[in-house]
Amino acid sequence: MDKYFPKLRWVILILGFAISTFGVYIIGKRFTQDYVPVFICPINREGTIDGACYKLSHLNGLFGVTPWVDIGLFFLGVALFIVIFGRMLCGFLCPLGFIQDLVFKFRSSINGSSVIRFGSRDNSSVNLVKWGFLFVFFGICAFGINFCDLCPVKAVTPLIAGGKLELHMSFFVTVIVVVGSFFKYRFWCNVCPLGYFVGVFHKFSLFRLKKNCQACTECGYCYEACPMEIKSIYTERKKSNITTCDCLFCSDCIKVCPEDQALKITFLGKAIYTSSREAFFYNNSGLQGKKDEP
Amino acid sequence: MRTSLNKAYMRFRQRPLLWIISVLIIVAYFFCGFFNDKISLFPVGGIKTRTFDIAPNSTSSCPNQIFGWSFDNDVIRLNYDHLAINKKNIEIFYKKKDGSITELAKGYSPGIPEDSNGSFIATTKVLTVDVNNDGHPEKLVVSAKADTIFTRKLAAIVAGVNTHFNDKRIPLEVVLKGNDKLVVYFEQNPLINEEVAVFYDNYSSTLKTDATGAISFDNMNTLRNTVNIMYQHDKTFYLTSYTVEGHRMLSKEHISAIEDLAIILLVSGVIIIIICIFRRYRRRIKNG
Numbered sequence: 001m002d003k004y005f006p007k008l009r010w011v012i013l014i015l016g017f018a019i020s021t022f023g024v025y026i027i028g029k030r031f032t033q034d035y036v037p038v039f040i041c042p043i044n045r046e047g048t049i050d051g052a053c054y055k056l057s058h059l060n061g062l063f064g065v066t067p068w069v070d071i072g073l074f075f076l077g078v079a080l081f082i083v084i085f086g087r088m089l090c091g092f093l094c095p096l097g098f099i100q101d102l103v104f105k106f107r108s109s110i111n112g113s114s115v116i117r118f119g120s121r122d123n124s125s126v127n128l129v130k131w132g133f134l135f136v137f138f139g140i141c142a143f144g145i146n147f148c149d150l151c152p153v154k155a156v157t158p159l160i161a162g163g164k165l166e167l168h169m170s171f172f173v174t175v176i177v178v179v180g181s182f183f184k185y186r187f188w189c190n191v192c193p194l195g196y197f198v199g200v201f202h203k204f205s206l207f208r209l210k211k212n213c214q215a216c217t218e219c220g221y222c223y224e225a226c227p228m229e230i231k232s233i234y235t236e237r238k239k240s241n242i243t244t245c246d247c248l249f250c251s252d253c254i255k256v257c258p259e260d261q262a263l264k265i266t267f268l269g270k271a272i273y274t275s276s277r278e279a280f281f282y283n284n285s286g287l288q289g290k291k292d293e294p
Numbered sequence: 295m296r297t298s299l300n301k302a303y304m305r306f307r308q309r310p311l312l313w314i315i316s317v318l319i320i321v322a323y324f325f326c327g328f329f330n331d332k333i334s335l336f337p338v339g340g341i342k343t344r345t346f347d348i349a350p351n352s353t354s355s356c357p358n359q360i361f362g363w364s365f366d367n368d369v370i371r372l373n374y375d376h377l378a379i380n381k382k383n384i385e386i387f388y389k390k391k392d393g394s395i396t397e398l399a400k401g402y403s404p405g406i407p408e409d410s411n412g413s414f415i416a417t418t419k420v421l422t423v424d425v426n427n428d429g430h431p432e433k434l435v436v437s438a439k440a441d442t443i444f445t446r447k448l449a450a451i452v453a454g455v456n457t458h459f460n461d462k463r464i465p466l467e468v469v470l471k472g473n474d475k476l477v478v479y480f481e482q483n484p485l486i487n488e489e490v491a492v493f494y495d496n497y498s499s500t501l502k503t504d505a506t507g508a509i510s511f512d513n514m515n516t517l518r519n520t521v522n523i524m525y526q527h528d529k530t531f532y533l534t535s536y537t538v539e540g541h542r543m544l545s546k547e548h549i550s551a552i553e554d555l556a557i558i559l560l561v562s563g564v565i566i567i568i569i570c571i572f573r574r575y576r577r578r579i580k581n582g
Binding site: 022024025027028029030031045046114158160162163164165167171174175178179182183 | 443512515540542547550552558565573
């Protein structure tokens with residue numbers, strides 16, 4: 001399992017993208033419940049599932065029209081997804097996350113120029129942008145500016161499924177996201193308002209990123225690999241639960257961790273992906289796809 | 295003042311890309327205000343870019359369809375069985391965004407009115423056809439309904455968009471409920487716990503409506519290819535067809551949408567190349 005977890009993540013990402021973008025073509029089914037708190041554009045009518053993004057960013061419309069029972073059910077559904085999956089949805093299901101991963105993979109495959117890291121100093125300005133997006137996402141719709149006009153997902157999934165839309169600023173933001181993703185892994189996730197909203201409730205999430213501080217040698221590989229540049233992964237020396245609101249559960253930190261049992265992702269306390277020397281050498285020495293020597 | 299400007303310049307030199315992106319996002323925010331009054335969630339050009347067409351059903355997507363809609367890129371086409379139906383007797387109604395119903399001008403103006411919410415229904419005079427093959431002709435009342443992608447997008451944005459025509463001229467009507475149920479209305483009331491014949495493609499069956507007058511569909515693609523529902527009441531047969539428009543793979547609209555995505559990727563690619571050249575040049579200057 002440990003060897004194949006990163007591959008499993010890719011399989012789920014691809015399936016999630018296919019289902020959320022043109023699931024009706026594939027399985028003919030479309031669900032009306034939009035509880036999943038990720039950017040899956042509901043304007044695309046070919047997706048099997050919709051994201052909760054539209055309703056969350058148009059709360060004025062939700063409270064004005066929808067019956068109270070439906071509003072309660074909606075928030076209950078969203079809360080359930082947040083508690084069960086947390087930001088794992090960003091790492092495993094988000095269509096924009098998949099696009100960003102693809103762009104970054106493309107950069108790696110052509111041996112592109114060096115990766116940009118924000119660093120602790122620039123992280124403060126990145127946080128400002130994140131708060132700005134959060135303000136637009138939750139508040140500005142009431143004052144006339146619609147987050148959908150900015151949303152980069154609107155310029156990806158509906159277009160791929162066949163719906164030609166007027167893109168306006170989405171075009172502009174999508175270009176920034178694609179360019180940014182080329183130089184920085186999961187560029188948009190650093191400022192994503194919905195991801196941040198989900199991450200705020202990380203303490204309730206059943207998925208956790210845990211660290212065995214005794215096993216950790218502070219090599220810093222995990223920090224180097226982390227797309228969100230979470231410093232506490234390697235600086236934390238006391239707590240075992242190192243899940244933060246930024247953690248996407250992308251598992252890149254575990255993939256590069258050379259120590260047995262130093263980092264692990266758990267579900268209800270049970271480890272589902274643990275760092276190990278064997279997996280470290282397997283993932284980082286080009287052994288993938290080769291059979292084990294007897 | 296000069297010192298702070300110098301500091302700002304130094305910070306820009308240290309992280310130029312980050313600052314450029316930050317400024318671009320602020321510019322995006324600024325321009326966002328100019329576009330917010332436009333409805334950017336509908337296909338480009340709006341519904342008025344579509345046209346109507348009425349054609350004999352040789353091009354029909356469903357072989358057992360005597361009266362039904364199909365979608366061919368920008369053309370919304372009503373297919374009819376020319377042996378049974380006279381084109382002159384066809385009436386087309388559309389539902390306005392305010393919920394009222396209007397008949398399309400006779401002569402079938404090819405353009406679709408802008409005030410339409412994207413739902414259309416066509417009716418014709420009562421036909422006399424041997425429906426049950428007993429050697430005696432029966433009365434057959436036919437209608438055909440279509441919900442275009444515009445209706446469905448409107449439904450996605452505005453909760454409670456009503457596509458129910460609820461008109462005396464349309465005795466049998468189906469209304470899409472959610473994404474997998476059709477509510478059958480007969481004479482403006484839901485047809486509760488009644489048997490209706492359902493047929494599409496090579497499928498034919500008799501289904502019983504539930505307590506809300508609904509029948510369920512497992513596959514949304516069924517509705518894309520037109521579903522026919524027949525109900526018998528007082529020796530008269532009522533037949534209605536229902537078609538839901540969806541995006542079609544590699545259609546003209548799909549290719550046009552992909553072109554937009556290609557432009558985004560092209561612009562991004564050019565910017566990436568410029569940034570890479572700039573970074574390489576900067577590195578070369580740094581290394582002397």
